Amino acid sequence: MGLYDSPSPEVKPLRGLHLYHFVLSNCSQRVRLALEEKGLPWTSHHMNLPANEHATPEYQAINPNGVVPTLVHDGQVVIDSNDILAYLEEHFPKPPLRPHDAGERAAMQERIAEASAIQSAIKALSHELLFRPFRRIGPDELAVFERNHRDRELVAFMRDYSEEGPAWQERVETARGEMEAALDRLESALGESPWLSGAAFGLADVSWVVNAHRLSQAQYPLEARPGFRAWYEKAAARPAFERAVAAYRP
Ligand SMILES: N[C@@H](CCC(=O)N[C@@H](CS)C(=O)NCC(=O)O)C(=O)O
Numbered sequence: 001m002g003l004y005d006s007p008s009p010e011v012k013p014l015r016g017l018h019l020y021h022f023v024l025s026n027c028s029q030r031v032r033l034a035l036e037e038k039g040l041p042w043t044s045h046h047m048n049l050p051a052n053e054h055a056t057p058e059y060q061a062i063n064p065n066g067v068v069p070t071l072v073h074d075g076q077v078v079i080d081s082n083d084i085l086a087y088l089e090e091h092f093p094k095p096p097l098r099p100h101d102a103g104e105r106a107a108m109q110e111r112i113a114e115a116s117a118i119q120s121a122i123k124a125l126s127h128e129l130l131f132r133p134f135r136r137i138g139p140d141e142l143a144v145f146e147r148n149h150r151d152r153e154l155v156a157f158m159r160d161y162s163e164e165g166p167a168w169q170e171r172v173e174t175a176r177g178e179m180e181a182a183l184d185r186l187e188s189a190l191g192e193s194p195w196l197s198g199a200a201f202g203l204a205d206v207s208w209v210v211n212a213h214r215l216s217q218a219q220y221p222l223e224a225r226p227g228f229r230a231w232y233e234k235a236a237a238r239p240a241f242e243r244a245v246a247a248y249r250p
Pocket residue numbers: 025026027028049054066067068069079080081082119154
């Protein structure tokens with residue numbers, strides 16, 4: 001369940017809940033939201049992603065994928081945002097964010113797996129529709145990132161984004177196709193129940209509302225998805241969302 005035996009000397013002594021995260025990362029927002037929904041106190045280790053603070057050897061020793069978020073709980077490292085949600089539910093079950101009903105639990109797992117699978121599409125669409133005016137990457141930054149980050153896919157993504165050529169256009173087109181298919185599935189699920197896994201707000205909603213927020217900020221066309229839009233407004237109106245996502249400042 002996302003547990004990682006980190007060689008970093010930094011994490012072992014940490015007591016309580018510590019989160020390595022970035023203010024605008026949707027994966028980080030997801031975990032902050034779960035922590036807020038559960039009313040859990042946590043210590044922030046803010047990582048400036050545009051400054052590539054995640055590309056250091058020290059951070060890659062904490063999270064072997066060199067991405068945020070990373071949760072540390074009493075010295076135990078947990079990686080991957082959706083695995084962190086499951087870990088929090090296991091260790092801090094109140095208030096419950098997992099349904100009792102077996103069918104609803106299966107629906108929750110399916111929706112969460114979809115949220116994990118859509119991450120590369122969210123990333124490409126965020127960069128294309130939202131970040132580009134604020135985030136230019138030149139050859140010097142690219143070279144430093146390539147030298148310092150061990151994940152070749154993250155490097156390839158940064159190269160394609162910075163070159164803005166056919167490889168980038170292909171990433172964006174693929175992302176649009178995947179997003180449309182995922183939104184079709186969600187629209188149809190929300191025709192059956194008020195929340196993504198059934199009658200009550202739960203981890204599937206936590207996992208997806210941050211993606212919906214990103215799409216909304218990026219002005220991704222959602223007119224044809226009334227169920228999804230109504231669900232997003234309802235989920236984003238929860239006080240925890242305001243604290244963890246909309247109004248969160250590091
Ligand atoms: N599957 C991972 C994905 C984590 C991920 O991609 N995090 C992004 C921010 S949302 C990141 O750190 N990106 C760094 C980069 O692209 O260089 C999770 O859900 O935690």
